[in-house]
Amino acid sequence: xxxxxxxxxxxxxxxxxxxxxxxxxxxxxxxxxxxxxxxxxxxxxxxxxxxxxxxxxxxxxxxxxxxxxxxxxxxxxxxxxxxxxxxxxxxxxxxxxxxxxxxxxxxxxxxxxxxxxxxxxxxxxxxxxxxxxxxxxxxxxxxxxxxxxxxxxxxxxxxxxxxxxxxxxxxxxxxxxxxxxxxxxxxxxxxxxxxxxxxxxxxxxxxxxxxxxxxxxxxxxxxxxxxxxxxxxxxxxxxxxxxxxxxxxxxxxxxxxxxxxxxxxxxxxxxxxxxxxxxxxxxxxxxxxxxxxxxxxxxxxxxxxxxxxxxxxxxxxxxxxxxxxxxxxxxxxxxxxxxxxxxxxxxxxxxxxxxxxxxxxxxxxxxxxxxxxxxxxxxxxxxxxxxxxxxxxxxxxxxxxxxxxxxxxxxxxxxxxxxxxxxxxxxxxxxxxxxxxxxxxxxxxx
Ligand SMILES: Cc1ncc(COP(=O)(O)O)c(C=O)c1O
Numbered sequence: 399x400x401x402x403x404x405x406x407x408x409x410x411x412x413x414x415x416x417x418x419x420x421x422x423x424x425x426x427x428x429x430x431x432x433x434x435x436x437x438x439x440x441x442x443x444x445x446x447x448x449x450x451x452x453x454x455x456x457x458x459x460x461x462x463x464x465x466x467x468x469x470x471x472x473x474x475x476x477x478x479x480x481x482x483x484x485x486x487x488x489x490x491x492x493x494x495x496x497x498x499x500x501x502x503x504x505x506x507x508x509x510x511x512x513x514x515x516x517x518x519x520x521x522x523x524x525x526x527x528x529x530x531x532x533x534x535x536x537x538x539x540x541x542x543x544x545x546x547x548x549x550x551x552x553x554x555x556x557x558x559x560x561x562x563x564x565x566x567x568x569x570x571x572x573x574x575x576x577x578x579x580x581x582x583x584x585x586x587x588x589x590x591x592x593x594x595x596x597x598x599x600x601x602x603x604x605x606x607x608x609x610x611x612x613x614x615x616x617x618x619x620x621x622x623x624x625x626x627x628x629x630x631x632x633x634x635x636x637x638x639x640x641x642x643x644x645x646x647x648x649x650x651x652x653x654x655x656x657x658x659x660x661x662x663x664x665x666x667x668x669x670x671x672x673x674x675x676x677x678x679x680x681x682x683x684x685x686x687x688x689x690x691x692x693x694x695x696x697x698x699x700x701x702x703x704x705x706x707x708x709x710x711x712x713x714x715x716x717x718x719x720x721x722x723x724x725x726x727x728x729x730x731x732x733x734x735x736x737x738x739x740x741x742x743x744x745x746x747x748x749x750x751x752x753x754x755x756x757x758x759x760x761x762x763x764x765x766x767x768x769x770x771x772x773x774x775x776x777x778x779x780x781x782x783x784x785x786x787x788x789x790x791x792x793x794x795x796x797x798x799x800x801x802x803x804x805x806x807x808x809x810x811x812x813x814x815x816x817x818x819x820x821x822x823x824x825x826x827x828x829x830x831x832x833x834x835x836x837x838x839x840x841x842x843x844x
Contacts, residue, residue, distance in 0.1 A: 399842070400835045402796035403437060409800065412453030413441040432465065435807045440799065445472030447816035450804065458802045459821050459828075461811035466621065466653050466767065467677035469737070470728055471816035477681045480724035481717060490715040498714035501722045505679065505687060508660045508726075511649070511669045515689030516698055517714040521652035521676035522550030524686040525615065527708060528672045529554055532613035532646040534706050535694050542590040542604060542614040542645070545572040546780025548622040549615060549650050549674075556581045557589040559623070561780075569781045570599035594620065594779040595628060597635035604639050613646040613672070618662035621653030624783045625762040625769035625810060633668040640671075646694065652676035652686065656812070657765035658734045681725030683718040733815060737766040740813050740822065744768060747826045755833045757840075766813040770794070790840055797832035 407414065417438040420427035428434045441453040448471045450460045463469065470477065484497075502515045518524055529541050541554055545566065549555040558566065561575035572591040590607045592600040592614070604611065614636055620626040640647040649670040654662040656678050663669055672690035679685055689695065697706045712718070745763035748770065752759040758774040771777045772790040795807045803825055805811040813822075 399839050400797075401839075402793050402800055402832075402836070405800045406796050407437060409456065410438075410440065410452065410454055412455075414438055416441045416453055432806075435795070440804065447471040447473075448814045448821055456802075458799070458804050459817075459825055460814070461768075461798075461803050461805045461825060463812050463814045464682070465677070465806065466656060466812040467680070468682055469656050469678045469766070469812070469814055470681070470725055471814045472682070474681075474725070474728070476728060477721050477724045480681070480720040481683070484717050484720035487716070489717040490712055495714065495716045495719065497716050497719035497723060501679070501685075501719050501726065502687075504723065504726045505675065505689060508664075509651075509655075509673055509675070509689070510660055510663055511671065511673045511691070512689035513692040514695040515687050516695070516708055517685060517687045517719070518708070518710055519684045519686060519712055519718075520550065521650075521674065521686045522552050522555065523710070524652065524674040524676055524688040525549040525555055525648075525650055526552045528648050528650075528674050528688040528690075529613065529615065531672065531688070531694060531697060531706060532648065534697050535646065536612040536644065538610045538612040538645075540588045540590055540607070540611045542592055542607070542611050544594045544616045544620070544780075545591050546594060546623045546626075546783060547615075547617050547620055547650070549617075550652075551578075553580075553582055553585045554589065557585055558591045563781055563784045569593055569779075570596060571603065572780075592616075593781075594626065595632050596779070597629075597632050600632070601635055601639050604643060604645070608643040608645070611643070611645050613648050614640050615648040615650055617650045617652075617654055618666060618668070619654040619657065619764045619767065621767065622806075622808075622810065623780065624771060624777055624808070625764055625767045626777060626779065626783065627762075627764045628666070630666055630668070633666050637668050637670070646671040648672040648674065648690075650674045653767070654764075655679065656734075656767070657738065659729070659731050678729070679722050679726060680718050681721030681723075683721045684712075685718040685722050728815075734765070737813050737815060740817065741766040741768065744813065744822055744826065747822075748829055751826060751830045751833060755837060757833055757837070768811045768813070770809040772809075789843065790836075793836045793839060794832060797836055798828055801828040801831050803828045 417427045556577040559577045567573035574586040574589045647670040651661040676686035760771040771786040773786040
């Protein structure tokens with residue numbers, strides 16, 4: 399039987415060596431918890447298109463694309479040129495610049511809810527400011543969120559992202575559970591947790607807790623938490639109830655913006671009050687944004703007293719803005735359509751592979767996003783996702799790394815534009831090989 403960890407150790411001495419050095423200077427040898435995995439993370443040397451090369455020179459298909467951000471692949475010539483051009487002209491000034499206006503205009507034109515936008519540097523900041531803005535606008539303190547959704551790593555976001563179901567209360571009335579050893583008690587008290595895709599239960603909870611809830615924040619398509627699409631009914635119900643109860647509706651489209659021009663909100667035809675964005679909008683540089691209704695965004699206008707201050711030394715820096723403009727201009731409706739068509743095809747092919755081996759797996763996919771859940775239960779919310787077998791997922795992930803593909807350790811991935819027939823076939827073949835190789839281990843473990 400093939401132990402994927404043994405193979406990984408044998409084939410990645412370069413990464414191991416770099417990690418041994420890095421742990422002396424950084425906790426866990428990394429600066430990003432989500433890229434760490436046992437026994438040590440892969441160190442990437444370079445990327446081009448949908449391919450990446452690790453510290454040992456091994457080439458792999460990048461099915462993760464920096465957690466879905468690299469929709470055009472790595473080192474896209476137009477993006478590289480925009481960065482080169484801007485780098486030579488200066489990268490950051492304590493002043494406004496014309497390019498942020500260009501990216502702002504693109505987002506306002508494309509995303510239905512966005513009348514006005516502000517930039518920041520990460521999705522974490524975007525959701526933090528959106529929540530803060532909602533509190534300022536409504537004068538209410540609490541935020542309602544979805545169990546199993548992900549909104550980054552600030553205090554108010556680190557609640558019930560991945561709770562132990564045994565400690566998280568009933569599925570239709572989830573408890574607020576801390577995700578982090580640092581989650582403060584106030585964040586739990588000021589969070590209302592809603593089940594996903596359960597319109598009646600969510601409405602009941604919001605009516606009970608409504609008086610001091612400023613906003614409901616959710617991903618219309620849960621991304622990092624397993625590529626789980628909301629039903630239209632769920633989004634429409636939240637839209638109606640939040641409006642009635644005086645709460646803002648925030649769509650966190652940091653990942654789901656990649657499903658089409660204007661993101662998931664355009665696809666569903668449900669328009670929130672505020673939207674958070676990130677990943678693809680920076681062309682591979684650290685750019686994120688939050689935007690929405692002009693009468694809400696206006697609280698950020700420094701000409702107004704009082705106003706909500708938003709600092710950030712690198713907010714809207716011309717380097718990130720130039721990369722973002724170059725990338726967003728490449729993303730025409732046809733490009734999204736191609737990506738989504740490929741996504742649908744890969745989803746079907748993977749389902750066939752698992753079925754042919756008799757492996758109980760759910761292949762969730764929306765547009766160019768994919769996630770594989772090793773469970774016989776259809777994955778439609780956090781509790782169904784939590785039935786997946788973590789051990790099989792880990793073997794699968796490491797097995798794929800060994801066979802030339804990088805996905806997220808939770809078996810999530812995304813199609814990028816440089817992926818052609820060959821790369822897709824290589825990915826599907828690698829999945830087939832890994833399942834063939836690992837099946838005896840999975841069967842032996844019962
Ligand atoms: C939906 C969503 N919101 C927020 C974030 C946080 O973004 P960042 O990692 O840029 O802070 C992420 C990151 O994956 C995300 O998927």
